[in-house]
Amino acid sequence: MKKSHINAIDVMYKKNLDTVNFNQSWQYLHREYDVGEVLPCGKKLHLSRDERNYLFEMANKQGIDFTADDYRQAYHRSRTEAAATSNDEKPLAHSPRAQHLEVRSLQYNVGQYRHAPDGYLGIRIDELLQLAAQSAFHRVITVENFDTFLSLQADDLSILSPAISLQENSLLIYRGDNIASPSAVLALLPQLSQPIIHFGDFDAYGINIGLKLPGVQQLVLPDLQKVPIEILAGLSKKEIFIKHESHLKNLMQSTQCPSVIVPLLEIMLTHRLAVTQESMMAHHIPLKIYPLMTCVDTNII
Secondary structure, X not given: OOHHHHHHHHHHHHHOOXXXXXXXXXXXXXXXXXXXXXXXXXXXXXXXXXXXXHHHHHHHHOOOOOOXXXXXXHHHOOHHHHHOOOOOOOHHHOOOOOOEEEEEEOOOEEOOEEOOOOOOEEEEHHXXXXXXXXOOOOEEEEEOOHHHHHHOOHHHHHHHOOOOOOOOXXXXXXXXXXXXXXHHHHHHHHHOOOOEEEEOOEOHHHHHHHHHOOOEEEEEEEXXXXXXXXXXXXHOOHHHHHHHHHHHHHHHHOOOOOOOOHHHHHHHHHHOOOEOHHHHHHOOOOEEEEEOOOOOOOOOX
């Protein structure tokens, strides 16, 4: 984030705004952090409470405390001085890498590039498109969380065979955050002809993120015929469910929600489920591929 972006968030915070002018600063924040809904007039951006909190958290990670009167002085400190009040003195000087994606492969190679079993690669959009045209990978799996993206192995997805053939190379793409640009993912996916699958958290945000990504045809979610609800309930993060409950209800009320997803949402609401990818992988929760069409709550990040 640059100073102008921090200032825009500060004004929103101080004035308690949920709708802002869709100016250059907010266009950047909307594009790079995938927050807000552009109103029909095209001149205003509406942000949910969770989206506003998300931006505050991103700014806080960069050493900005909006409750402090002197937070703007952070821009004039040296990196050493900034490090005295923040664990990371670098982010203020870095913007997301708009043309790069963080990718890896279940076979540890993407075209001519190889990476360690627990590693990944940073590759430009144009080069990934060239690799796609050369059939360097046969499908794409977008992953919501970085830890899961980094640790996911072929054995973890063996239960999804033959839908995901482990003999064919699959490209894993990290969805992005304030360092890895989400806008690069949004730019690449519509240009691919390979099938696109999304693997995210089993909560309202996780499902809606997959539904918002262009070109996604399937979601990887718990197989509710093979895992008892009691097991998922025991792994559920109740505070996350409470935070996302309104978004879950928005999804359920959508007339465009595909029929295969509706029962999952109903079970999530009834049993107050919000299970992270990390928990699903750590406890070897059986997974299943669910086909989908379109079902989006635009108030969700």
